[in-house]
Amino acid sequence: MSTLHTVNKSPFEKTSLAACLEHVSAGAAVLLLEDGVYAALTRTSVEGQVKSALDNVKVYALGPDLQARGLLEERVIPGISVVDYAGFVDLAAEHDKVQAWL
Amino acid sequence: MSTLHTVNKSPFEKTSLAACLEHVSAGAAVLLLEDGVYAALTRTSVEGQVKSALDNVKVYALGPDLQARGLLEERVIPGISVVDYAGFVDLAAEHDKVQAWL
Amino acid sequence: MSETIKNFLYLNRKAPYGTIYAWESLEVVLIGAAFDQDVSLAFVDDGVFQLTKNQHTSAVGMKNFSPTYAALGDYEVKKVFVEKESLEERGLSLDDLQHLTWEDEDEDWAEKDSIHLVTRAEMAAIMDGADVVFSF
């Protein structure tokens, strides 16, 4: 099945992104939201981890959360798509289920 | 000054223990409590990190929290002292201040 | 039930007592057992700590809910998946966990193990196969 995984915690504070990426199946998607969007930035200590994930899964970041945190889209890792809440709903509908990594 | 640092989160879930250990000064003490007591166990992936810390600082673990989680004292890394709430109070009184790593 | 049976996965990734998620998750499992779905429990990351033996909570003044896991078999919850890598990273083995069983009606009530030790790759496949994931 195709799953939308959601990660809402900073990869510098919690291990939930790492745990998620170790359990995603090919064809899955990962949506970064809330403090999870920090993982979408370039030049961070987790950039390599996120870039590797892009080989297997699609990665999305929630635009409103990027904007709130002062993160410009030009700082987002190429290959990560920015979506709004309507896009989040679309992703939830397009995939067979949503799995939250709290 | 001598500081009692408190860490209440699992080292497998959050980075607060690592952050604490990177900022302790010589002569400080670290008290592991709540889910922080998991860092006191032997044979874990963070055992080396905790053992290294023992060269610089004293490390304590709260006994009531170990017991609640089914962790026997024989599984605690040698050099870590187990204290109860009264011992926690003594540590807070003996050091010049308490710094929580939340 | 006339409806399609769904494959429910309860995803347990948090340690007990430090937060209430483990306990309130178990409450959902017990209530949910009455709904005749296909139920699996996954213990991953710090979730494996929920199943440790010898939990004694009197000194922290909290309710010890760990005996409730042993009752899962009576609720027809038989599929309890524990991730091997998560155990190993935490210095644990199956011997440190409770022994959970269920009785197989079809084999003269033979007692069978509920806990299945699975690799991370197998756990990923279990997650992939679920219809609904409850996260706490």
Next chain:
Amino acid sequence: MSETIKNFLYLNRKAPYGTIYAWESLEVVLIGAAFDQDVSLAFVDDGVFQLTKNQHTSAVGMKNFSPTYAALGDYEVKKVFVEKESLEERGLSLDDLQHLTWEDEDEDWAEKDSIHLVTRAEMAAIMDGADVVFSF
């Protein structure tokens, strides 16, 4: 005040908006400024994200409290320590943060920088020297 002045350290280690700690911590700093203590703010780990420029919160429906940091100088809060290693791990530099200043009464109200970039070792020494640490 007749009492001894204490060295207060406000320890900010959490990102803004995902949780309220950053904002409610700032509320303590503003109230605390009236008490004439020796105040320092430390931004460590994800706390450095609190100071980023260009925060626009309308799409998440939350109050944008980031302009309040610029008011700290008016409250005589002049010592804002930002950890270099924390910035680097997050791909940030000082240019990504707000420029915070205070006016020095003794030098004809000259505008001076409030933010001091310090190494992790220097931050450890700042923590060590505090009388009271407020953690959020």
Next chain:
Amino acid sequence: MKFAIQVNEGPYQHQAADSAYFFAKAALEKGHEIFRIFFYHDGVNNATRLTTPPQDDRNVVERWAELGGHYDLDMVVCVAAAQRRGVVDEGEAQRNGKDATNIHPRFRISGLGQLVEAAIQSDRLVVFGD
């Protein structure tokens, strides 16, 4: 498509309640159905009518109530979680000998079975938490 939404955290402390709200609103505006919003754990604190947030901040409780009123949403507060945390309606107040209630009238208190039922009846369960 039919969504069920679970909210695990209270208002203000964590963004989870905000994200859940904007997800629900966006889903409804796209014409999707929301079978139920279930408030669990500290999420039950989304249902108190006694909040008075600062005037320049959002009112999380009223925002839920307005969305719920506009789309006639079923917004359920878990009774066990609510008892632990002091979210009370008339019936609970009488049963437990409490002298006041604090629930907002747009929410209702019910059992955990309502969450399980929502997961069965909906096409997607989306969980927001810490």
Next chain:
Amino acid sequence: MKFAIQVNEGPYQHQAADSAYFFAKAALEKGHEIFRIFFYHDGVNNATRLTTPPQDDRNVVERWAELGGHYDLDMVVCVAAAQRRGVVDEGEAQRNGKDATNIHPRFRISGLGQLVEAAIQSDRLVVFGD
């Protein structure tokens, strides 16, 4: 020695409120003084009198109240945090047009200055949180 205690989380969801209680109790039993216990963030939810936890679990609110009564503790709930989260006394109810209160009478609502003062007046500030 004089302690001040800050509690950042509500009851049940996190162990912080439990740890703070046992620390306070142990300190008092050793003859130390507690200048003030300050409830901030979701910690304000420790002060609701409307909770009814399961009979086989601890009652976090009543436990605070009993300790406070026995040692005549000053237990202060931050007004700004309480307004956001719906913890209300008579005065707050009147000011904000609320039709009920939920605060336990052993607690009082006051400003953040009480936390700062506690840090100044005490020998140690001990913070419990998430």
